[in-house]
Amino acid sequence: MGAAAAEGGRFRVTYVDTLFLALFLPFAAILRCAIIPVRLREWVIIAASLIFLASWGHVSLLVFLGVIAVNFAATIGMERVGERASRYLLAATIAGDFLALGYFKYFNFFVDSFNGVARTTLVHQDLALPLAISFYTFHLVSYLIDLQGRRVRRAGVREYLFYVTYFPHLVAGPIVRAWQFFPQIGERRGIQSDLPLGLYQVASGIFLKSIVADNIAQLIDPIWDGTATFVPSGVDHLAVAALYYCQIYADFAGYSLIAIGMSRLLGYRLPPNFRQPMFASSLQDFWRRWNVTLSRWLRDYLYRPLGGNRAGRWRTGVNIMATMLLGGLWHGAGWTFVIWGAMHGAGIVSERILGLNRRRGVVRAGWFLATQLWVTFAWIFFRAPDLHRALTFISAMADRSPSGFVIHPAIRLGAGFGLGALVHQAYERGIVRLPRRWIPGALGATTALAGVADLVILAPSKVFIYFKF
Amino acid sequence: MIWRTYWLGFSTCALTALIFVGRFTAVPPTQRPPRPDLPTLSRSFPSEYSAAGSDAAHDIFLHGLFNIGTPLRRADVFLIGSSHIEFGLSAAELGFLLSRPGHEVRAYNLGLGCGESAGFGLEILAKNRISGRSAIAEAGMLNAAATPICGPESARRDVVQAYASVLRIWAKYLSDWALDPVLPRFVFAEDGVHVQRFLYGMLIEREWKTGDVVLGWHPVEGTFYPGQPMRETEVATASKERGVDWKIDGGQITVSGPLLQQAAALTTNLTMTFLPWARPMSSFEGWYRAQFARIQKDPLERTRCFVAIAADGLLSWDGGNHLTGKSRALATKRLAAGFQARPCDIVPDRAKIFEEGH
Numbered sequence: 001m002g003a004a005a006a007e008g009g010r011f012r013v014t015y016v017d018t019l020f021l022a023l024f025l026p027f028a029a030i031l032r033c034a035i036i037p038v039r040l041r042e043w044v045i046i047a048a049s050l051i052f053l054a055s056w057g058h059v060s061l062l063v064f065l066g067v068i069a070v071n072f073a074a075t076i077g078m079e080r081v082g083e084r085a086s087r088y089l090l091a092a093t094i095a096g097d098f099l100a101l102g103y104f105k106y107f108n109f110f111v112d113s114f115n116g117v118a119r120t121t122l123v124h125q126d127l128a129l130p131l132a133i134s135f136y137t138f139h140l141v142s143y144l145i146d147l148q149g150r151r152v153r154r155a156g157v158r159e160y161l162f163y164v165t166y167f168p169h170l171v172a173g174p175i176v177r178a179w180q181f182f183p184q185i186g187e188r189r190g191i192q193s194d195l196p197l198g199l200y201q202v203a204s205g206i207f208l209k210s211i212v213a214d215n216i217a218q219l220i221d222p223i224w225d226g227t228a229t230f231v232p233s234g235v236d237h238l239a240v241a242a243l244y245y246c247q248i249y250a251d252f253a254g255y256s257l258i259a260i261g262m263s264r265l266l267g268y269r270l271p272p273n274f275r276q277p278m279f280a281s282s283l284q285d286f287w288r289r290w291n292v293t294l295s296r297w298l299r300d301y302l303y304r305p306l307g308g309n310r311a312g313r314w315r316t317g318v319n320i321m322a323t324m325l326l327g328g329l330w331h332g333a334g335w336t337f338v339i340w341g342a343m344h345g346a347g348i349v350s351e352r353i354l355g356l357n358r359r360r361g362v363v364r365a366g367w368f369l370a371t372q373l374w375v376t377f378a379w380i381f382f383r384a385p386d387l388h389r390a391l392t393f394i395s396a397m398a399d400r401s402p403s404g405f406v407i408h409p410a411i412r413l414g415a416g417f418g419l420g421a422l423v424h425q426a427y428e429r430g431i432v433r434l435p436r437r438w439i440p441g442a443l444g445a446t447t448a449l450a451g452v453a454d455l456v457i458l459a460p461s462k463v464f465i466y467f468k469f
Numbered sequence: 470m471i472w473r474t475y476w477l478g479f480s481t482c483a484l485t486a487l488i489f490v491g492r493f494t495a496v497p498p499t500q501r502p503p504r505p506d507l508p509t510l511s512r513s514f515p516s517e518y519s520a521a522g523s524d525a526a527h528d529i530f531l532h533g534l535f536n537i538g539t540p541l542r543r544a545d546v547f548l549i550g551s552s553h554i555e556f557g558l559s560a561a562e563l564g565f566l567l568s569r570p571g572h573e574v575r576a577y578n579l580g581l582g583c584g585e586s587a588g589f590g591l592e593i594l595a596k597n598r599i600s601g602r603s604a605i606a607e608a609g610m611l612n613a614a615a616t617p618i619c620g621p622e623s624a625r626r627d628v629v630q631a632y633a634s635v636l637r638i639w640a641k642y643l644s645d646w647a648l649d650p651v652l653p654r655f656v657f658a659e660d661g662v663h664v665q666r667f668l669y670g671m672l673i674e675r676e677w678k679t680g681d682v683v684l685g686w687h688p689v690e691g692t693f694y695p696g697q698p699m700r701e702t703e704v705a706t707a708s709k710e711r712g713v714d715w716k717i718d719g720g721q722i723t724v725s726g727p728l729l730q731q732a733a734a735l736t737t738n739l740t741m742t743f744l745p746w747a748r749p750m751s752s753f754e755g756w757y758r759a760q761f762a763r764i765q766k767d768p769l770e771r772t773r774c775f776v777a778i779a780a781d782g783l784l785s786w787d788g789g790n791h792l793t794g795k796s797r798a799l800a801t802k803r804l805a806a807g808f809q810a811r812p813c814d815i816v817p818d819r820a821k822i823f824e825e826g827h
Contacts, residue, residue, distance in 0.1 A: 013633050019640035055633035057626070196475040215657060409659040416657070437474070444478030452486040455648070458656045458669070 013055045015258045016210050016459075028265040032195075038188050042162050045266065049167035053131060060131040067100055067133075068164050071140045072157070075147055079154050090148045094141050101137045104129055109333030132171045134330060138297055139164055143178045145301060152178040159185050168263040174256055174273040175293040184268050194264045200443045201261025203450040204424065208254030210459035212420035216247040218460040219414040224383055224393075230408055234399030239411045241397070244383050245376045246418035249277065252291065253424075276425040277375075281368040282357035283347040286375060298327050316352070321345040336381045336390055343378040347371075491651050502691025504649050504668050505684060513674045513683050517582060520645060520670025521638040524582055527623040528631035530593045530680075538597045540678050544577035548680075549590025550607025554580030556694065556791040557744040558605075559801045560679040566805035578680035580607070582673075583619035591731040592624065600735040605804070608722055608741035608775065609760060642672065685786070695794025698786035704796075705780040707747035707789035712754035715745045715780035719807055721765040721772035729771065739773045740813045742804060745780035747789025776807035 013020050027048065031041055054061045074093035078086045108124045115122055143163070146152045155163065155178070162185050169176055220240045222228040232240065256273035263270045273292050280286035287295045303323040309316040321342070328341020351357045356367045384390035431442055508515060514535070516526035529537055546563065548554050560576035567574040579590045587606035594600070626634060649668035656663045666688050673694075674684035685694025693699065708715055722741050732739040748756065765772050783796045792800055807813075 012630070013637055017637055017640070018644045019633070019637040022640050022644070054629045057630055192472055196472050196479075199479075413657060413659050440472050440475035441478035444475035444480075445482040447475075448479045448482035449486055452483060452490065456490050456652055456655050456667075458654055 013052070015255065015262070016206050024262065028262070031266060038186055039158065042158060042185065045167070046158070046161050046165050049165040049170055052167045053165075053170065056131040057128065059128055060133075063100070063104070063130040063133065064136065064165075067097065067136070068140065068161070070096060071144065071164075072160050074144065075154050075160070078144075078147060086148065090144055093144055097137050097140055101133055103127075104133055106329075106333045113335075135173050135175060136164055136170065138175050138294075139169075142175070142297060142301060146178055152182060155182065166263075166268070168259040168266070168268075169270055172252070172255055172259075173291075173293055174259065174270050175297050176270050180271060181268070189267050191267075194267060196440065196443065196447070198261045198264030200447040200450075201257045201264065203261075203447045203454060205254045205257030205259075205261060206454045207450040208250040208257065208421070208424060210254075211453060211457050212417050212424075213247045213250035213254060214460045215417045216243050216250070216414050219410045219417075220244065220247070224385070224389075226389070230410070232396070232408060232411070233403055233406045234397055234401075235405050236408050236411050237393060237397040237399070239407065239415065241376050241380050241393075243411070243414045243418050244379050245278075246421035248379065248382075249274070250421045250424075253421075276429050278372065278422060278425050279429065280371060280375075281364055282351050282371055283344060283374065284351065284357050286371060287344070287348070294327070298323050302326060313353070317349045320348050320352075324348065331382070335387055336384055339387070339390075340378050340382040343374070343381065347374050347378075487652075490653060490655075498650075501666050501689070502687075504646060505672060505674075505686040505692065507643075507646065508674050508684075512678075513676045515639055515642050515672060516675040516682075517673040518638055518642040518645075518670045519672075520668075521641040523634065523638060524619065524673075525635040525638045526581055526675060527583070527585070527589075527619050528626060528635050530579060530581070531589075531596055531620075531623050532626070532628050532631040533597050534628070534631060534635060535677075537677065540680075541577060541594075541597050542599055544575045545602055546574060546576040547590060547594065547602060547604045548576060548578045548580055549587045549593075549604050550580050550609075551585050552580060552582040552791060553609070553744040553746055554578065554607050555582065555675075556580070556682055556685075556786075557797055557800050558804060559681050559797050561676075561681055562798060562801045563805055564679075566802065567808065576679070578675075578682075580680075581619070585620055588728055588731055589620035591728070591735060591737065592620070594735055594737065595731070600737060602735075603738040603740065604732065605740050605742055605776075606728070607744065608724075608763070609743050609746070642670075645669070693786050693793075695797065698793055700788075701784040701786065701793060702747070702789050704745050704747055704783040704785050704789055704792070707785070708745065708753075708780065711747060713747070713757040715743075715757075717743060717761060717764060717777050719777045719810070720775055721768050722775035723763045723765065723769075723771050724773050726771070729773075740808075741773050741775045742778060742807075744778060744792065744800060745783055746791075747785070774813035776804055776813060778803045778807070 015021075015024075031044070036044075050061065053064060071093060074089055077089050081089065104127055107127060111122045111124055114120060143152065143155075147154060159182060163176075163178060163181050164170075166181075220243050223232050223236070223240050224244075253274040260270045260272065271293055275289040275292060277286055277289040280289050303319055306319040306322060307315055308319060311319075324341045324345030325338060326341070328337045328339070328344070331337045331340070351367070356363065359367065380393055381387075381390050384393055427446070431439060434442060514525070514529070516529070517524040528534060530541075533541070544560075546560075546567070548558050548560055548563070555578060558578060558580070560578040564574045564576040567576070579593055581589065587604075587608075590604065590606065594602070594604070623631070645668045649666060652667045653664045654667045654669050656665060669688050671688070672684065672686040673682060674686075675681060676683050682694060684692065686692050690699045705715060724739065724741065729739070743760070747753070764775060768774075778800050783800060784793045785791055785796070786793045
């Protein structure tokens with residue numbers, strides 16, 4: 001049973017659903033306008049977050065409540081016991097968090113891998129992956145470590161619940177640190193730009209997700225699943241890999257924009273998660289632009305504790321590989337995700353050794369191209385349902401027969417939608433270069449055009465890719 | 470102050486874009502059928518809106534949403550099976566035809582789309598804790614415990630998820646309905662950009678009280694059910710073209726073990742029927758022969774009473790698979806007549822049901 005389908009089937013409420021928007025927009029408007037105490041307002045948001053989670057199934061809700069109850073108790077315990085005991089408690093709680101994550105997400109993967117190696121016949125558990133477990137585990141762990149390091153204070157019940165349940169970031173990030181979020185809790189902030197910028201982000205996020213990503217998915221999913229009604233050529237396969245890059249960008253950057261925009265409409269700031277990754281000139285640069293909050297989390301809580309780049313060239317390489325492999329595995333329980341992480345790790349180590357990420361001129365331009373091709377190639381392993389399918393896909397890309405150069409109309413149409421992902425990144429890159437007084441007008445026009453497009457262009461219904469992680 | 474230009478840019482562009490798409494690209498109202506009236510929610514509900522990608526009836530019936538358990542528990546006879554039952558039989562008319570002076574019979578239509586099986590119909594009864602009744606089941610489908618798509622998907626949902634799923638479909642329908650008069654919908658396809666009406670999915674409405682379909686509406690063809698559809702196909706002719714004459718007589722029919730076990734667990738009296746249809750598949754004739762071979766003369770342990778419905782005169786709105794509103798009445802009459810002609814124990818003792826507190 002697939003994790004996505006396991007709990008409640010395909011059709012669930014997401015941020016782009018009419019039902020969600022019909023509830024969220026009046027909800028945000030009431031919270032913005034109504035004169036209610038900040039604390040009450042935050043309890044209302046906590047309740048709304050739990051209702052949203054419950055709409056994805058009671059298992060998700062119960063696991064979530066259980067995990068956060070244990071973690072909250074641990075934060076109290078860590079404050080009350082001595083330094084040494086506090087460290088043990090920290091280690092035990094983090095181990096418990098990762099055990100819960102490991103059980104739900106990786107149990108069947110380990111069973112398969114163990115059966116493959118030891119030729120045993122251990123059976124699968126019928127496990128549904130609780131919604132958002134990967135993301136809230138990272139939130140909880142970062143808070144515990146920061147608390148132990150005295151970088152944040154211990155939160156009360158409301159603050160803690162608000163931080164971890166806050167629905168705009170609950171499901172798939174952005175991963176926000178306690179030090180970024182706590183100062184906003186309990187405050188009433190009336191920032192003039194929040195409403196227009198929030199609307200811009202929500203409208204353009206929905207455009208990226210519903211129009212760009214979902215239409216591309218509709219066209220290329222059958223090719224990945226082997227159910228296409230035509231035989232894709234070699235060039236089709238190449239294009240499908242590139243289109244998947246556009247799709248996953250539009251899907252996840254779209255989600256992140258909606259989350260950040262919704263948060264602004266509620267009066268809270270979340271950190272940006274994407275910075276035009278298709279303009280990345282090196283793999284290191286790519287990870288400063290792609291899923292930025294996850295990259296930073298891995299850097300601060302995994303790469304640096306392993307020694308970072310302070311322990312010599314070889315050790316740095318090992319640390320990078322370990323970080324990227326675990327980052328890959330975090331995305332999904334499968335060897336294809338491990339290979340995806342390994343490809344990024346190997347690429348970053350190589351460019352560091354060769355110094356390619358610091359070059360200028362033609363070498364830089366060449367490495368930019370190589371980086372984007374490498375990233376695109378790696379997505380094949382990320383997307384393919386299994387290793388065999390990934391290798392078959394790659395061999396099909398090498399089809400050099402005359403028919404191998406024909407592009408199917410469906411792929412051409414997909415390329416049109418893919419352009420939307422590129423245009424969005426170019427727009428975000430370009431708008432900051434406009435004279436300051438023009439920017440609001442341009443953003444207003446974009447919000448309107450994206451909003452109208454969201455309304456009138458048919459969008460197939462697909463769940464966010466990162467909701468599965 | 471600087472954000473004034475945002476609102477200026479927003480309103481100018483929004484108005485221009487809306488006027489452009491509304492005026493220059495919308496399908497002229499004269500070229501499209503009128504949108505349906507919104508349902509009176511106390512009487513009927515949208516059970517399926519194809520643009521939302523899922524149907525609501527599975528969740529409503531299975532999870533007993535919106536107090537549907539009350540009319541379900543009042544019913545004596547359930548019609549269970551696929552959309553052939555949903556469109557092909559009327560619970561209200563069947564109840565009326567089976568009633569006798571001093572003995573009112575209430576029927577409920579639990580036929581469901583998505584090729585649903587009779588097994589799922591019994592699952593609905595089990596989940597709503599309804600037992601000791603009669604069920605008229607469609608014999609023509611797989612007869613297995615459940616089909617592998619909509620039923621199991623609905624069964625995996627809990628009540629909150631089921632409500633969310635239903636409200637999601639209704640919200641999508643309501644917003645599409647509201648914007649239909651003013652906005653078009655653009656569809657990007659391999660052969661170019663197509664403009665269609667905003668309300669672009671097929672709508673099915675069902676009655677809370679009986680489960681009967683009260684409205685079928687299509688964005689291009691308009692209301693096709695129970696009123697007059699744009700096209701009608703004679704089921705007998707269409708199926709004859711595919712080598713099937715629908716000359717099955719009543720009698721006994723073998724029923725799969727899982728279905729019998731489900732019915733036995735619910736102490737539900739199972740009677741089987743076929744609604745004639747014209748299956749657009751090359752294996753149709755073979756399928757029909759296999760069904761024919763299931764008919765037995767005398768009752769056996771694994772057979773149940775079978776009531777045939779003749780195909781003559783039945784019309785379909787979709788090329789042979791689903792009956793029109795008028796033909797529904799005819800098929801229901803034939804089914805009721807079949808019960809009068811055959812010794813199928815269809816109507817349970819109502820007083821007994823309530824005495825036993827089911």
